[in-house]
Amino acid sequence: MLDLLLLGMTELLHIKLLFIILLGVIVGILAGLIPGFTVTMAIVLTLPLTFGMEPVAGVAAMIGVFVGGMSGGLISAALLGIPGTPSSVATTFDAFPMSQNGEPGKALSIGIWASFLSSIVSFFILISIAPQIADFALLLGPWEMFSLIVVSLTIIASVTGDSIIKGLITGAFGLLISTVGADPIIGIPRFSFGLDTLRAGIPFLVVLIGMFAISRLFQSLENKEMVQDKQRRQEEKLKEVKFILQPLKTMKTVMKKPGTLVGSSAIGSIIGAIPGAGGSIANIVAYDQAKKWSKNPEKFGTGCEEGVIASEAGNNSTVGGDLIPTIALGIPGSAVTAVLLSALMVHGITPGPLLIVNEPSVVGGIFSAFLIASFWMLITQFVGIRYFVKVTQVPVHMLVPIILVLCVIGTFVLNNRLTDLYILLAMGIIGYLFAKYGFSLAPAIIGVILGPIAEVNLRRAVMSDPDWTLFFTRPISLIFLVLAVLSILFTVWQSAKLKRRSAGSL
Amino acid sequence: MGELVIGIILIIISITFYVTAGGFPALSDAPLQAGSFPQFIAVLLGFLSLIFVLIKAKELAGRKSGSTQESMGDKIRHFYEEHRLVLITLVSLVLYIILMQLIGFVITTIVFIVVTGYIIGPKKKKDLLILSAVAVVVTLSAFFFFENVLYVRFPSGLLF
Numbered sequence: 290m291l292d293l294l295l296l297g298m299t300e301l302l303h304i305k306l307l308f309i310i311l312l313g314v315i316v317g318i319l320a321g322l323i324p325g326f327t328v329t330m331a332i333v334l335t336l337p338l339t340f341g342m343e344p345v346a347g348v349a350a351m352i353g354v355f356v357g358g359m360s361g362g363l364i365s366a367a368l369l370g371i372p373g374t375p376s377s378v379a380t381t382f383d384a385f386p387m388s389q390n391g392e393p394g395k396a397l398s399i400g401i402w403a404s405f406l407s408s409i410v411s412f413f414i415l416i417s418i419a420p421q422i423a424d425f426a427l428l429l430g431p432w433e434m435f436s437l438i439v440v441s442l443t444i445i446a447s448v449t450g451d452s453i454i455k456g457l458i459t460g461a462f463g464l465l466i467s468t469v470g471a472d473p474i475i476g477i478p479r480f481s482f483g484l485d486t487l488r489a490g491i492p493f494l495v496v497l498i499g500m501f502a503i504s505r506l507f508q509s510l511e512n513k514e515m516v517q518d519k520q521r522r523q524e525e526k527l528k529e530v531k532f533i534l535q536p537l538k539t540m541k542t543v544m545k546k547p548g549t550l551v552g553s554s555a556i557g558s559i560i561g562a563i564p565g566a567g568g569s570i571a572n573i574v575a576y577d578q579a580k581k582w583s584k585n586p587e588k589f590g591t592g593c594e595e596g597v598i599a600s601e602a603g604n605n606s607t608v609g610g611d612l613i614p615t616i617a618l619g620i621p622g623s624a625v626t627a628v629l630l631s632a633l634m635v636h637g638i639t640p641g642p643l644l645i646v647n648e649p650s651v652v653g654g655i656f657s658a659f660l661i662a663s664f665w666m667l668i669t670q671f672v673g674i675r676y677f678v679k680v681t682q683v684p685v686h687m688l689v690p691i692i693l694v695l696c697v698i699g700t701f702v703l704n705n706r707l708t709d710l711y712i713l714l715a716m717g718i719i720g721y722l723f724a725k726y727g728f729s730l731a732p733a734i735i736g737v738i739l740g741p742i743a744e745v746n747l748r749r750a751v752m753s754d755p756d757w758t759l760f761f762t763r764p765i766s767l768i769f770l771v772l773a774v775l776s777i778l779f780t781v782w783q784s785a786k787l788k789r790r791s792a793g794s795l
Numbered sequence: 796m797g798e799l800v801i802g803i804i805l806i807i808i809s810i811t812f813y814v815t816a817g818g819f820p821a822l823s824d825a826p827l828q829a830g831s832f833p834q835f836i837a838v839l840l841g842f843l844s845l846i847f848v849l850i851k852a853k854e855l856a857g858r859k860s861g862s863t864q865e866s867m868g869d870k871i872r873h874f875y876e877e878h879r880l881v882l883i884t885l886v887s888l889v890l891y892i893i894l895m896q897l898i899g900f901v902i903t904t905i906v907f908i909v910v911t912g913y914i915i916g917p918k919k920k921k922d923l924l925i926l927s928a929v930a931v932v933v934t935l936s937a938f939f940f941f942e943n944v945l946y947v948r949f950p951s952g953l954l955f
Contacts (some may be wrong), residue, residue, distance in 0.1 A: 306803075309812055335842075337941075337945075338940075341840060341944050357939025387922070430861055432852070452923040454843060454846060454847050454850070455847070457843050458802075458805065458840065458843045458844060458847060461836055461839045461840035461843060462805065462840060464836045464840075465808070465812060465833065465836045465837060465840055468812075468832060468833040468836065472829040472831075475829060476827040477819055479816070479821060479830075479833065480815060480816075480833070482815070491843065503888075506884075507884065507885070509879045510880040510881045511878060511880070511881060512876060512877045512879070512880070513875055513877065515880065523844065525833075553805045555798070560850070566805070588916060619840065623896045631941045635879075683917065684916060684922075686913075686917070686922070686926070687912055687914045687916070687925075687926060687929060689884065689912070689915060690907060690908040690911040690912045690915075690930075691908060691929070691930075691933055693884075693907075693911070694904055694907065694908060694933065694937075695937070697891070697892065698937055698941065701947070701949070702941060702947050705947060707896060707950060710892045712894070714888065714892065715891060717888075718885070721881075722797075722801065723801070724796070726797050726801060727798075730802075740836075743832075744832040747827065747832060748825070748827045748831075748832065750828045751825075751827050752825055752826070752827070758951075791897060
């Protein structure tokens with residue numbers, strides 16, 4: 290574990306690489322800050338820029354974006370009471386009242402420290418757990434791998450979106466898309482429907498850019514969004530907040546609440562490790578738990594320090610958690626880590642349980658980049674926060690066409706194929722329609738990236754032994770499948786309970 | 796209503812994939828062929844979509860009786876107002892992608908940014924100037940970065 294870290298450090302401790310991570314962090318913070326521009330978008334658009342780099346450098350840049358992005362939402366949440374990303378919703382509960390009470394600098398500083406310290410906690414959780422899980426995963430045969438993918442997808446479907454059936458539908462849709470193109474075992478072309486465009490398959494990253502960037506941009510152009518945006522901008526102009534940061538004083542404040550900090554970080558790391566659940570769920574759960582355990586829960590919501598710490602620690606620690614299944618199993622828990630994995634694949638590195646054994650320098654690089662990015666985040670936030678605030682002023686009419694162009698360039702650069710641009714368009718429209726009617730897109734994306742792995746494992750399993758019942762008689766495989774069924778039943782039960790309760794209150 | 800349509804389209808897609816997959820050649824006597832996994836997924840997607848369509852149809856039938864009637868014309872007008880910019884941007888994106896192959900990357904990109912930004916944004920001269928400057932800088936820097944650092948050949952167009 291430590292040797293991995295040392296190896297990674299030696300790879301990364303060059304001026305050029307440190308600079309690349311710093312750039313990534315800044316881009317991430319800006320992406321978290323600008324409403325309508327998401328961290329996923331930022332990471333997708335960073336990817337083509339990393340093609341010319343060494344794999345370690347490319348991955349390091351993207352980790353920088355990820356870490357920066359998680360902390361970027363803090364700024365608008367604290368100063369304006371508007372979450373810049375869904376990950377900072379709970380931050381508005383206490384950080385905004387705190388700045389209204391005349392302490393905006395304190396709210397920001399506490400948030401920055403909580404983000405930083407929780408990243409460090411989740412870093413230690415990551416480096417101690419990931420190698421153990423990878424070791425365990427080496428024991429899994431194709432049956433278990435297939436069942437593991439089944440359970441990952443059902444969990445993603447149950448935690449995202451507004452109903453489980455919609456999540457399962459988009460998940461299956463993603464799997465179906467992934468079967469277009471050459472068969473992964475014998476290479477027969479499938480589902481080209483006579484179109485040359487489809488013969489090479491539908492590249493995962495094109496689906497991702499279309500569904501997560503293009504469709505999101507379309508959404509921000511809807512009339513009601515534009516009107517809201519205009520109102521928000523006018524309000525913002527009135528709030529030229531002045532603030533003084535007190536880095537040392539607030540550090541002590543945060544350190545004095547070790548229970549809240551470590552507890553929220555642990556919650557964030559665990560939630561981050563669950564496929565599909567990320568910062569947007571973790572910050573609310575961490576806030577809720579901190580309130581439950583607090584000695585004076587009545588202070589929550591009035592600008593209390595613990596509230597800010599819980600929320601910001603909860604969202605930033607999901608980064609470390611999210612990286613656990615990504616590195617140890619090759620199963621990404623979110624769109625962001627899915628991009629990370631595909632960046633590795635672009636460089637010819639196969640993710641999976643063998644990654645730590647085969648590519649220790651890459652894994653070490655990821656670990657170290659996470660640590661370095663956390664420090665950069667701390668420094669850039671304290672130094673640059675005054676300038677970052679100004680960036681929310683970038684007008685939509687400039688942002689949208691430029692990001693659209695960057696999406697088109699990113700797609701074209703992937704394979705140098707103009708026909709991919711039509712796939713991009715189609716995916717943008719499909720993603721927009723799905724999102725408009727409350728279908729969550731995360732299962733679709735994870736389905737596309739896991740589809741080929743699921744198919745290969747399924748066929749390998751049946752090839753080595755045609756007995757179907759092995760999926761249910763091999764104990765670990767059975768546990769995974771039972772978990773999958775339970776996650777569906779639990780979600781159905783929970784939503785039925787919610788429905789009953791809301792019907793009762795009417 | 797929209798959900799119902801999406802569900803029905805997904806059922807059609809599932810059936811298409813299922814039938815197409817049945818026609819894939821079987822190369823070996825392996826128990827699972829090239830078409831088996833896609834067929835399995837198609838059945839799953841079709842089944843889920845069918846349940847979804849049934850649920851939504853039931854909901855819709857239950858609601859129909861009590862809801863206020865809005866005339867079809869109003870509905871369309873309302874929809875258009877809400878999505879005007881989305882539709883315009885979509886059309887300009889399609890044109891951008893098609894024209895890029897004919898006229899080349901640099902010119903179409905600059906024009907696309909300026910025109911789309913102008914349609915979305917306020918119609919002021921100052922905004923247009925800033926927008927044009929930004930468009931040129933973004934396009935050229937992206938062009939030179941990718942051509943020189945990553946050796947990507949952008950389409951130069953048929954005319955040049």
